[in-house]
Amino acid sequence: MSIEIKMPALSPTMEEGTLAKWLVKEGDTVKSGDIMAEIETDKATMEFEAVDEGVIAKILVAEGTDNVKVGAAIAILAEEGEDASAVSAPSKSETPEPADPEFKGRPDPTDPNAKGNEGKPVERTETQAEDHGRPADAGAESAARSGGQSGDRVKASPLARRIAAEKGVDLGAVSGSGPNGRIVKADIEGAKPGAAAPKTATSQPAETATAAAPTPAPAAAAKPIAIPDIPHEATKLSNMRKTIARRLTESKQQVPHIYLTVDVRLDALMKLRGELNGALSARGVKLSVNDMLVKALAQALIAVPKCNVMFTPDQLISFHRADISVAVSTPAGLITPIIAGAESKSLSAISTEMKDLAARARDNKLKPEEFQGGTASISNMGMFGIKQFEAVINPPQGMILAIGAGEKRPYIVDDALGVATVMTATGSFDHRAIDGADGAQLMKAFKELVESPLGMIA
Known part of the structure; x- marks a missing residue:
C-alpha cells in the first residue's frame, strides 16, 4: 500500500513552509534516515529525513513552492513489491492532517501568541541544513554535477546556495568538499562569480508542481504598496524575515x-x-x-x-x-x-x-x-x-x-x-x-x- 509523505512540522509553531529543494526524484529508492528534501521553516532551513522504505512514486509539490501547509501530501511512496507507476495522486478534496500531532497546540517560547508556555525545549530528530560532518562514501563522486538534467542535480547545502546566489556564483562550476561531493559554505567563499544571478522577488521555481500545494484562503486584501520609479532590487522575504517582522509587530502592539x-x-x-x-x-x-x-x-x-x-x-x-x-x-x-x-x-x-x-x-x-x-x-x-x-x-x-x-x-x-x-x-x-x-x-x-x-x- 502506498504511503503519503506529508509536509512535516519541524518546529512547534510551523503551520506552513517552503519546499526549498528535493534531494530525490521519482523512481528513487529511499530507506529510513535518507535525506529527501530541504525545507525552509519560519526559523531555519532543515533537512527532512525519510522514516519509511520504498520507491518515490510521485512528487506532488515542486521544489521552490512556498506556503505548503503542514500535513499536506508532498509525495507518494510505493512500498516494496508495489507498482510505483500505478500509484495515483490523492484527491484534492482530502483534508490534510498535521504530520506530527505531537506539535499541535504546543506553544513556542519565542512566539507572542504562545500562551501558557513555560519555555520548555523542543526535541526533534531532523538535523540542520549545513554540512553535518557525516563520513563520505568512499565511492562517492568528488564533485557536484551541473543540475540541468533530471538526476544531475547540484549537491549543495542551503547556506551555500544562498551565498552563491548573492555572489553570482555558478554552482555547476564549483567542486564540493562536503560528504558525497556536496558543496558547502567554504567552497562558495573561495569561488569566483559566474553566470548565476541573485534571486529576486520575480524569480520562479524551475519546475512546475505535479499537483499544486494547497494554499490558504486569502485574508482581507492588503492595499498594495506603491514602489517609487527608482532603480532598485526586489528580494523575496525569507520565512525567517517574515517571522521576525510578525513577532516584533505583535510585541509592540500587544506588550x-x-x-x-x-x-x-x-x-x-x-x-x-x-x-x-x-x-x-x-x-x-x-x-x-x-x-x-x-x-x-x-x-x-x-x-x-x-x-x-x-x-x-x-x-x-x-x-x-x-x-x-x-x-x-x-x-x-x-x-x-x-x-x-x-x-x-x-x-x-x-x-x-x-x-x-x-x-x-x-x-x-x-x-x-x-x-x-x-x-x-x-x-x-x-x-x-x-x-x-x-x-x-x-x-x-x-x-x-x-x-x-x-x-x-x-x-x-x-x-x-x-x-x-x-x-x-x-x-x-x-x-x-x-x-x-x-x-x-x-x-x-x-x-x-x-x-x-x-x-x-x-
Missing part, C-alpha cells in the same frame, strides 16, 4: 513596554577582564565584555526574581533559573541563542559556549532547543558605536536589556568630577508582568554587579 535607563561605569569590569584574560590565555579563552554582561544580567535576575518572569492571560510564571537569550545578527536575520543557567556558569564557560553558539548561528546550524526559550534577553550594539537604544521585548519573555557603547565621559568619581569609561544600558520591561519599581531594582542590581564585578566570580 506594553516600559523603559528604564542607567549609566554604568565599566572601569572595574575592564580591569578585571584584562586580569582574567591574562590568566586564561594559556587555555585559549578570551572573555568579551558581553560575556561578563550576560553573567551580570543572569545574576541580577536571580537577585530580583520578580523580573525573571513570563506573563500569560491567567498566570504569572516565575523562573528559578536565568536562561539568557543573546541577540546574534546572521545573514538571514536576528537569532537569539541561549546561555542556559548563566547565573551559575563560570565566565570562561559562558565565553566558550557563546563563541560556539554564535558561530553555529551564523552558519544556520543551531538546534531548535538552542534558540527557543530563554527567560530574558540581552542585545549589545556597543560594537557599532551605538550609545543608547530601546530594544523590543522577545515574547513571551518579560524583559530585554539593551547595551550601548562604552566611552570616556565626565563622571563623578569619589565625589569629584573626573573621567570614566561609561556605558548606557536600557531595560525594556513587559509592564503587565513587571512593575516599574521591580524593573528599577533589576537595573540597580545589574549596575552594582558591573561596577563591582568581583561579586560575579565570588
Whole structure:
C-alpha cells in the first residue's frame, strides 16, 4: 500500500513552509534516515529525513513552492513489491492532517501568541541544513554535477546556495568538499562569480508542481504598496524575515513596554577582564565584555526574581533559573541563542559556549532547543558605536536589556568630577508582568554587579 509523505512540522509553531529543494526524484529508492528534501521553516532551513522504505512514486509539490501547509501530501511512496507507476495522486478534496500531532497546540517560547508556555525545549530528530560532518562514501563522486538534467542535480547545502546566489556564483562550476561531493559554505567563499544571478522577488521555481500545494484562503486584501520609479532590487522575504517582522509587530502592539535607563561605569569590569584574560590565555579563552554582561544580567535576575518572569492571560510564571537569550545578527536575520543557567556558569564557560553558539548561528546550524526559550534577553550594539537604544521585548519573555557603547565621559568619581569609561544600558520591561519599581531594582542590581564585578566570580 502506498504511503503519503506529508509536509512535516519541524518546529512547534510551523503551520506552513517552503519546499526549498528535493534531494530525490521519482523512481528513487529511499530507506529510513535518507535525506529527501530541504525545507525552509519560519526559523531555519532543515533537512527532512525519510522514516519509511520504498520507491518515490510521485512528487506532488515542486521544489521552490512556498506556503505548503503542514500535513499536506508532498509525495507518494510505493512500498516494496508495489507498482510505483500505478500509484495515483490523492484527491484534492482530502483534508490534510498535521504530520506530527505531537506539535499541535504546543506553544513556542519565542512566539507572542504562545500562551501558557513555560519555555520548555523542543526535541526533534531532523538535523540542520549545513554540512553535518557525516563520513563520505568512499565511492562517492568528488564533485557536484551541473543540475540541468533530471538526476544531475547540484549537491549543495542551503547556506551555500544562498551565498552563491548573492555572489553570482555558478554552482555547476564549483567542486564540493562536503560528504558525497556536496558543496558547502567554504567552497562558495573561495569561488569566483559566474553566470548565476541573485534571486529576486520575480524569480520562479524551475519546475512546475505535479499537483499544486494547497494554499490558504486569502485574508482581507492588503492595499498594495506603491514602489517609487527608482532603480532598485526586489528580494523575496525569507520565512525567517517574515517571522521576525510578525513577532516584533505583535510585541509592540500587544506588550506594553516600559523603559528604564542607567549609566554604568565599566572601569572595574575592564580591569578585571584584562586580569582574567591574562590568566586564561594559556587555555585559549578570551572573555568579551558581553560575556561578563550576560553573567551580570543572569545574576541580577536571580537577585530580583520578580523580573525573571513570563506573563500569560491567567498566570504569572516565575523562573528559578536565568536562561539568557543573546541577540546574534546572521545573514538571514536576528537569532537569539541561549546561555542556559548563566547565573551559575563560570565566565570562561559562558565565553566558550557563546563563541560556539554564535558561530553555529551564523552558519544556520543551531538546534531548535538552542534558540527557543530563554527567560530574558540581552542585545549589545556597543560594537557599532551605538550609545543608547530601546530594544523590543522577545515574547513571551518579560524583559530585554539593551547595551550601548562604552566611552570616556565626565563622571563623578569619589565625589569629584573626573573621567570614566561609561556605558548606557536600557531595560525594556513587559509592564503587565513587571512593575516599574521591580524593573528599577533589576537595573540597580545589574549596575552594582558591573561596577563591582568581583561579586560575579565570588
